[in-house]
């Protein structure tokens with residue numbers, strides 16, 4: 001077993017700057033912003049984000065938000081689609097909440113005048129995406145839903161007097177008292193340590209996509225929130241369940257730009273380098289099969305044909321429709337010399353979504369008192385082993401609001417200030433090339449913990465990570481990059497061990513040596529914490 005540091009850096013609440021808030025929210029994606037919007041205006045809120053407010057997965061979301069709004073749809077049908085995609089691992093109670101509260105949250109966004117796309121009669125246009133049995137994807141500016149939603153929510157939050165926004169501010173660690181109750185956070189503002197004491201700490205810090213070499217996620221997704229939660233004793237769950245998106249642009253100048261699921265939803269077809277429409281051989285729903293199946297099918301086709309990419313073709317659709325429905329994708333591809341109304345788009349799978357996260361209940365409560373989590377950082381188990389497209393923005397909305405309502409109803413007696421400090425026993429400074437180290441880890445994660453996994457590969461990966469952790473545990477970390485690297489190693493270690501333990505294939509987790517789903521032994525979640533080690537929940 002690898003050991004993890006309790007605190008990443010040295011600090012002292014006696015000499016470092018100290019601030020007091022009722023609520024600290026880490027992250028300005030949909031989960032963090034929407035939580036802030038729903039908090040009581042009497043509460044003093046700190047909203048902390050690593051870069052500027054707009055840098056997040058949310059900002060890149062294209063397809064939209066799933067909600068059962070059409071006359072032929074219902075929460076029950078949305079529920080069934082979500083459960084089916086999740087390959088037997090969705091938590092039915094949590095999914096029920098997700099789908100039952102979808103429409104009321106969309107109505108709140110509409111009341112906030114978020115400009116979702118409307119048809120000529122003023123009705124919301126509902127898009128189609130893979131594995132949804134109904135048209136239920138609400139979108140804005142065609143394929144710029146995430147940017148529109150986060151800009152709008154960001155604008156609203158900036159107007160609130162009770163919210164103080166800390167941009168370019170880095171969460172390092174979560175502080176706890178002797179009872180292991182969370183009492184605040186240690187943050188870094190321009191290399192300056194600041195301790196914030198708060199009764200409520202909300203992690204909305206997103207996933208861990210940047211652990212992979214090929215990912216649609218931005219650099220901020222180094223799993224800091226999950227790693228800090230593990231260091232303070234919280235449980236994480238489903239960390240091995242990582243979704244790979246089938247259609248990410250594969251161009252020498254860009255291998256991370258997402259070609260939305262909605263492109264296949266609107267009729268896009270996949271061809272291999274021999275010009276064959278291969279998906280019909282893999283699944284009755286062909287291009288509209290669940291993401292894990294399409295990603296794996298592409299992986300096998302690439303191996304079979306010896307190519308680096310396949311092609312997504314929408315040239316048979318009306319060019320005006322394409323430009324209007326996918327303005328962002330059209331423009332981005334055009335900049336790279338691909339006119340998608342006339343040419344096929346080269347695509348390959350890449351990491352896209354982290355299903356695992358900090359174990360949480362229906363009010364976003366974690367296993368550490370006063371610590372809440374929502375959005376992609378959370379382990380709500382609503383996505384099971386394979387997230388249904390466009391359910392994650394919805395998850396951030398539904399559980400963000402629930403957390404806010406829970407906090408609003410709590411007694412806000414201040415946390416007691418305890419003198420808290422950490423002095424490192426190690427005298428050795430960090431002397432590795434951190435950029436090279438990070439790239440080394442990312443390559444190994446993609447190679448051994450990617451779309452297809454094996455015992456041998458995962459063991460190699462674990463040995464590598466343990467060897468790096470052992471070195472880092474003897475060193476003092478100081479820069480943000482060094483802490484991020486440590487966080488990535490921690491998350492990689494937990495992920496790889498869970499993937500090794502799960503001796504079956506399910507949803508996005510595919511083991512070449514155990515290619516079948518094993519409901520007798522593995523219809524359960526793997527949970528890890530520093531306090532209890534590995535546990536299983538059903």
Ligand SMILES: Cc1cc2nc3c(=O)[nH]c(=O)nc-3n(C[C@H](O)[C@H](O)[C@H](O)COP(=O)(O)OP(=O)(O)OC[C@H]3O[C@@H](n4cnc5c(N)ncnc54)[C@H](O)[C@@H]3O)c2cc1C
Pocket residue numbers: 026027028029030031032048049050051053055056057058059060061062063064065066145146169170171172204205206207216217218220221222224225258352353374375376377389390391392393394396
């Ligand atoms: C290209 C792309 C397209 C997508 N399309 C869709 C879609 O159409 N529909 C859908 O439902 N989902 C989509 N998703 C998934 C969805 O966007 C995310 O799951 C969701 O936005 C996560 O929201 P979040 O608020 O939890 O996290 P994020 O939006 O990722 O926000 C995390 C925040 O935490 C901050 N943070 C992280 N670490 C620290 C730290 N140490 N200190 C301070 N701040 C920190 C980050 O800077 C960021 O502000 C897409 C994802 C991508 C990448």
